[in-house]
Amino acid sequence: MTDATASGAAPQKPASGSLLELDARTKRRNAAEARFKFYGMAAVGIGLLFLVLLLVSIVRNGVPAYTQTFISLPVELQAEKLDKNGNRDPEEIKKVSTFGYNPLIDQALFRVLEENGVESPFEKGADLRKMVSASAAAEIRDYVIANPEKIGETVSFRVLASSRVDGYLKGRVTREDLARDKNLDAEHLDIIDQLKEAGAVARTFNWSFILGADASESRPEQAGIGVSMLGSLFMMLVVLLLSLPIGVAASIYLEEFAPKNVWTDLIEVNISNLAAVPSIVFGILGLAVFIQFMHLPQSAPLVGGLVLTLMTLPTIIISTRASLKSVPPSIRDAALGVGASKMQSVFHHVLPLAMPGILTGTIIGLAQALGETAPLLLIGMVGYIASNYPDGVASGFLDPNSAMPAQIYEWAKRADPAYYERAWGGIIILLLFLMTMNIIAVILRRRFERRW
């Protein structure tokens, strides 16, 4: 029967063979198909491969930041040092600066060594104190000011070990490394080993890295990303609340309502041009407009959010427009045909159908905003901004704060290698932030996605 069809078929058509055997052309085409599919898989694979590569190196470098070494110190809060007049007046206690607490720490250290029977090659307390973070004095001082009645007693503190000691316990620092280091000596490590044995030194999970504020260059062990996380959060709130509605509104206007005239052309060209403006230029704009002209506070997440909003808008608008464009006109016709207004047809039908693309654009825009540092540089959100937790929503928006990427960028620049690990640790948190956003978007996108 195949012959019969072949004879009847059009002359240019090759004699049709069995379905089970592929003819040469089909084989060729199938090979092309397989290649094409392979390219696609390879492309996805490449993307994922790099992601994994990056993630692995991020995690490997960053995980140590999540543990920290502490030293248990029984500190005698000597009255003669802390409250010379003995009247426990907080104002007077405050007069003793953190430097005044150092002798107490030295003493406590000697005592710990003695109690644990550790031989110390060091005579001077200052040398011994190199094992302890400089933050210890501040910690004890804060405690004393809050509890003046404890003066005279011996209180046990869990103070941070210095970054080199911490590095030693994490395997980052070896004795050889300390050969020419003036911050710590190999002998210190012997002491640490013994103290560790005795249980006075321990490495535990580092909540204060997740919750804390930035610290100065000399105390990486104290630095945390918590406050800048809030900074980022408030900033992203501003970005989300402004850029999504504004971006979608602008796209709807341009795609669905705008008459085709010079003005809309101008807007269109402008938007795609803004996408290509380097982010730091938005920083220049933010400094000029929001801080110098509108007198908004410096270093404030509100301003950061506004600047990032302007930066994200083009991304959202371009992707939203693209997805609005891809909704078939028959859907609009259908809605108009039953007497919906244009506005209704857009908001009831077109927009939901365009939602996956809008969400994608938003996610990419927000991801970009979440990781952006350059514009923040000019509005004062990069640097040392160790503010406290904001004490309210308004202060969250208006008080000086940094943002995660800025914090990470700063850390990555700092000299002490302990900051390097913190930078990567911060990136992990940033990525968790990002993935949370992505998951939300995925869930939303799933609800909207359909083919027709």
Added chain:
Amino acid sequence: MYDSPSLENEVTDKAIKIAADKVQVFYGDTHAIKDVDVQIQDKTVTAFIGPSGCGKSTFLRCLNRMNDTIDICRVQGQILLDGEDIYDKRVDPVQLRAKVGMVFQKPNPFPKSIYDNIAYGPRIHGLAKSKADLDVIVEKSLRRGAIWDEVKDRLHAPGTGLSGGQQQRLCIARAVATEPEVLLMDEPCSALDPIATGQVEELIDELRDSYSVVIVTHSMQQAARVSQKTAFFHLGNLVEYGETSQIFTNPVDPRTESYITGRIG
């Protein structure tokens, strides 16, 4: 051009719902509708017939300004609905379309559930006070669209998962759910089997009692069966317009005659 005496006879009978006056439609440079005058009566079924591509859909879309959505489409001339120019600046096309409903040539259900497809119109027009009301409207519309039995068990399945003919009936049901005064139907029965066609035709007949219906069809029999008036389009011109019986038995224009007698389907 069309048979005016016959029209005169009718005018005494029924009010004129839509009056088109020298309507011209252009798609870019293509002149798709040329100088069409036509008066469509209330409570009447008017059939538009003519060869494919002659401009039936185009003209139909003019009647509720659906052409506004096609960028390159320009309309000239005047179309009066109840004596008011629908292309007047002050006219809100939305209100117009609520009055003049439409069933499109290609079925275009929303990618939503069957229920929502029907309920959408009533919802935006506030035709239902409660969920129960809406349920009633949906059921009634689906029944009128002759599709209730087939979908009553899967009202919440997507409308796009229906067969071609079911989609078409869904679209008909959707259009009648908003209770328009004029219903424009572009080949509503093209994908329907005879039984469903019969049901839709019954619906059209029923609608005629209160509304005006315009129907585009390629089936002469259907035109003859359901319509009182027939308009024959050819190459963008309205060649002849008159009583259906007269058009089919005694056409004035030779083109009409040749189209009708060359009939096959």
Added chain:
Amino acid sequence: MYDSPSLENEVTDKAIKIAADKVQVFYGDTHAIKDVDVQIQDKTVTAFIGPSGCGKSTFLRCLNRMNDTIDICRVQGQILLDGEDIYDKRVDPVQLRAKVGMVFQKPNPFPKSIYDNIAYGPRIHGLAKSKADLDVIVEKSLRRGAIWDEVKDRLHAPGTGLSGGQQQRLCIARAVATEPEVLLMDEPCSALDPIATGQVEELIDELRDSYSVVIVTHSMQQAARVSQKTAFFHLGNLVEYGETSQIFTNPVDPRTESYITGRIG
């Protein structure tokens, strides 16, 4: 279930092109096609008739595995094309579809020029050696689709800017351009005027000389006119299959009879 003696008679006459054996199709949980056995002959026009939603399109789409594209659709049973199971693992649906062409129920021109719409198939199958060859194929196909005269001046205008009927004919032209051995046509004439319908029917008649054609139609007259064999579907079942003349004059199953006699369109 169907009239097997009549089939026997035919088998001696024409080879069997497609043989379906206990075909079941499910959309998710919906059982859309139930246990259908049918043998479609070569060089024959077979008509599928039946009420809307009975599964004609679904079954048609099984014959060239277009159902593969619907995620929730599952097919069971066996369909043999020239004795080979098309659902066999080794079968390449692409090659199958090149042999078994299809015209869909809703016209779906590509958003390309009319020319490219037609040229697409020949290009991917390498049917044209040169641009001139292609031009010839395009013209021939458009002529066979009975649309050449309407579009010859605007071959490079987009296919989506055509009227409904023109789009449908464009899709027919597109399908015949690849010279399939079997052509499946899902209501190819639903949006066509009688003259165009006539031309398409002529085309079908012409195709019958060399190929096998399956056509879904709601028009009994059309089925009677163009087909040699008719299959009547009802609620997913193949109720009756036999010679067209026999089905229309002397149906075996009461359901067939009631569907045919209740005919209106």
Added chain:
Amino acid sequence: MPATWIFLIVLALSATGYLLGRRRALVSAGGDSRHLHSLPAYYGSNAALLVSVPALLALVLWLFAQPMVIQNRVEHLVPETSYANEGELSLVMSDVRRIAEGLDLAVEQGAMTEAEATDIRVETTNIRDRLGAVGVALGSDVEAPILVAAKAWREMNATGNMIRTGVVLLIALAGFGLGMVRADKDFRARNSVEKVILALLILAASLAILTTVGIIASLLFNTIEFFKLYPALDFFFGLTWAPSFGGGSELGILPLLWGTLYISVIALAVAVPIGLFAAVYLSEYASSTVRSFAKPMIEVLAGIPTIVYGLFALLTVGPMLFQAFGPDGAGWMGGGRAVMTAGLVMGIMLIPFVSSLSDDIINAVPQAMRDGSLGLGATKSETVKQVVLPAALPGIVGAILLAASRAIGETMIVVLGAGAAARLSMNPFEAMTTVTAKIVSQLTGDADFASPEALVAFALGMTLFVITLCLNVFALWIVRKYREQYE
């Protein structure tokens, strides 16, 4: 009344307006929504908008205007001796404000009675201490005229606030009234609500213009300064970029533009094919589980801070390329930093820009298109290439444009991956740098800020802005032209 309260009251009023407007409209239609012109919700929204929009607009304006007006009037109270110029006056005025607000705070916290606050005098009270006690730190002791000004400020502020409350609430009430009057069955509520929405949409779209104006305005002044110091001709046509602190810098933009172009092209050459293939794979081939997993994962690539990519370029990709193409390999590469390094890594970063957006757009192409093509015996890849992608083209172009824009604007990867030296060379394995990287480095450098070396950042920014603007105009023109002959 504090602004927040006014704001809340207006919101409450507008909510009431919504409910009442809705009700009234329904009542006017005899309880049957079918007799209404629009849905009842529109009448409600109309009333709500009438209440809130003008009132809140007035409130915002007032919030901006009142301090300015008061400042203007209080300024005269500050003796001219206590400031030398405008800047110091504004500083003094901020002190005045701080004191005024401090007094308010003190009264509010009960640390001071109202009478005390009004009668307070520098001679009798140490204001710095009193305010310090409520947490308002002052830089120095308060002088008498400053206190007088502060008190005047307080007073005016109090009256201003009172009037503000009155005016805003009146406007809100007027809006309320109008909303109620208009809640009538014949009123075209939907049209009027939609008009407001349309106005909002237009406003949103116009923000782009405002941003552009803002950018130009904030760059212009310094750009002009720059061109006063440095000949424009040398800037635009100079072939060397060699800034130096001592002066005598050569600041030709061409090597930077070349680097920008080169790196972006390489980045796009990586990102576009990979992104497109990934998009096609995800939307056409991948199962929905793979897709719902892989897509967000790839999107994460867009969110990894660029400093990570920079380090990746510097520490991993650069050395790797150096091995392959350095002296031990092909011999084309002088060091790990190269256009290629930065381009490759940037390309990776840009993958999701192309892939995710394109994926959504491709997914939105109706299935009927695919069916049409598959039904003709096309393979999936042919369908994709010849039917789906062309249909999705406008959106894909948008995605690529976005990626290109991002490539132009990227700094960190360039600095760490491509180096800092500007060079005009064809060799992609040489170090080069981009306009953006130099904008950042000159802006954050140590040069004299009034020198051309620092100001050039603004000129670079401006030039880049104008160039991309021209490119965009050109792109629009091309697209139009293409569209015209096609559609």
Added chain:
Amino acid sequence: ARDNLQVAGSSTVLPYASIVAEAFGENFEFPTPVVESGGSSAGLKRFCEGVGENTIDIANASRAIREKEIKACAEAGVTDIIQVRIGYDGIVFASQLDGPAFTAFEPADLYNALAPKVVVDGELVDNPYTMWSEFNAELPEAEILAFIPGTKHGTREVFEEKVLAAGCETTGALEAMIASGMSEDDAEDACIAVRTDGKSVDIDGDYTETLASIDSNPNAIGVFGLAFYENNTDKLKVATMSGVEPETATIASGEYPVSRPLYFYIKKAHIGVIPGLKEFAQFFVADEIAGPDGPLSAYGLVSDPELADTQAMIENEETM
């Protein structure tokens, strides 16, 4: 109204400023000052934007403010500026710990290695050297590769003046240039040029970037700040310059030639208005902080021998 101090400027000063700010926040009732980075130029620019709450109070700079900047400041109303020198930043040359033995450099070595034109046998020629040992047998036989600060960094200027220009003179290149007909100015400019064939790589980023580059190039040398080096002695080894070991002591005494002063600038108009400004400045230069035994010195700042004068100057609010 703003209640925190706002400091901006040089990223070289930032570490020190942050240490002070942290201690200031711990020991005073005032909130911890905000110290922004962004470069001396940007810091001074914002400093000179005017007087008022929305401008910064203190600018950090790794160089002295310039005449033109003072003028710009004055035009914007910033007339009274207090200049505070906090100490010195040593600039050192270091290489990989396990790399070739770069232990001692003379300016001449670096000039010979990095200049585009050098003197060979009394003649000025395009730099022919690819190995350090080619011009100084005591240096290791290693490929020349140096990571030097990019042109945005103030360190670059110091490097050019104190190393390249000095080397230019000692090798006789300057003379040769002038002899070849160059004007003195041109010759001096030519002296501080670096070769562009990839042996000398500009680093526009920070020292961490230089460190990373050294990490992946065993033969390279890099330019670092003293403090940075001291924090990374586990990876780097430093070279002497003209025989002098870079240490706080040798730098303070001026024996080690390559160093630069660090400053901050206070807007006098803000004193008394912005809470804590003067206290912060005083705290910064107090002996416990900036003195030789203070935390700044411990971190790597070369303490200023004239610290007492500075303290007095702040006390009296002496402007420039």
